[in-house]
Amino acid sequence: MEQYGNFAYIYDELMDDVDYEKWVNHIENLFIENGVKVKNILELACGTGNLTIPLARKNYDIAGIDISEEMLDVALNKSENMGIPLVLLQQDMVKLDFDIYDLDCILCACDGFNYVTSLEELKGIFSKSYELLKNGGILLFDISSYYKISKILGNNFMGEARENIAYMWSNYYDDKTQLIDMDLDFFVKVQADDEEEDNLFERYHETHQQRAHKINEIESILNEVGFKNINCYGDFSILKPDEKSERIFFTAIKKKGN
Ligand SMILES: C[S@@+](CC[C@H](N)C(=O)[O-])C[C@H]1O[C@@H](n2cnc3c(N)ncnc32)[C@H](O)[C@@H]1O
Incomplete structure (x- = not known):
């Protein structure tokens, strides 16, 4: 099943109505809301770098991972044209192979985790993220809602x-x-x-x-993996989602000990 092959080259044009600046601001608001200080970020399913590039521009140390060579090709071209060097790796996040630990944040935005179609695989990614984060680090992601x-x-x-x-x-x-x-x-x-x-x-x-992941399914596997302070937010607010929220943001903190 081909996903994000040739589609990569028209992705940005079709996403031209998406306000990525608002997205970046919301991510930073969620850092504040959760009381975390973030300097380095590993972004999963970074696509064409629509969040990676503005976050790098804001001086976060960010590395992006995506399974699609074509999406990364677009990201690389854009970052070179803008003079913003990026670290980009082609990987399947289900088999995430990354060995830099003590990360402040692992991010996955705009449906990345909807593409993970089994809860076992999603749990595996949460587990690996838990391992890579520093104590007090944050896993932050958003998905298209079940609704x-x-x-x-x-x-x-x-x-x-x-x-x-x-x-x-x-x-x-x-x-x-x-x-x-x-x-x-x-x-x-x-x-x-x-x-x-x-x-x-x-x-x-x-x-x-x-x-179409349900909120309780996600919360339950985050919990099983050991994450604490698990929260979800509806659309681009800091309020709980309601039954008609279309985008759900989740935050979860790695907290060891008391
Ligand atoms: C809707 S795009 C979002 C891209 C980017 N996060 C954004 O905000 O524009 C979904 C991305 O998930 C990536 N993806 C899907 N399955 C993946 C996997 N198993 N591992 C890594 N990336 C994956 C796709 O290649 C695509 O770039």
């Missing part, structure tokens, strides 16, 4: 036609498995020198699979 995946994305069809990109996006959700398959066909205008070829579009196909 958003099951009811809003559900079995719906979406599409958009822009000047240079068009896409058709069909969803298939199964509440027994809590899995959604998102079939994505996208059409990207070919850069042509010749006027006759000016209206040629190349077609690509990807299927993305995500799991």
Whole structure:
């Protein structure tokens, strides 16, 4: 199942309505809310670096990990063009292989953990994160809520036609498995020198699979792994989520001893 192959090269354009500055501010608000001081961050599923780059610009020491070579390629190009060097590693976070310990923060934003489709694998990532964090360090992540995946994305069809990109996006959700398959066909205008070829579009196909995690499932595995002060917040607020929150932020602190 191809995920974030060619799609990587249109990802930023399709995400142009996302306010990443607000996202970064919210992450920093959650640091304050949880009373943690953060200098170094390991970001899982960093994608094209839309949070990695602004966080690096704010002087955090940040390293990004992603499974997609193409997403990292875009991130690397952007960081080089902006003169902001980044440490980027291509890895599957389910088999996270990282041996720098005592980290202040492990971050995973914008659905990264929805792509982890079994609770056992998610628990494995939480366990490894616990091991890598310093005592008092924070695991901070956000996911699309169960409500958003099951009811809003559900079995719906979406599409958009822009000047240079068009896409058709069909969803298939199964509440027994809590899995959604998102079939994505996208059409990207070919850069042509010749006027006759000016209206040629190349077609690509990807299927993305995500799991609609429930809040209690996540809280329970964070707890089993040993995290303390486990909190969740609805959308971009510091309030508890309600039944219609579409994005849920979680924070959990590694606290050993009393
Ligand atoms: C919706 S994008 C979010 C990217 C970025 N965090 C952002 O805020 O724009 C999800 C990312 O998760 C990555 N991803 C999915 N499964 C992964 C895995 N097992 N290990 C590492 N990265 C993964 C994808 O390659 C993609 O870059």
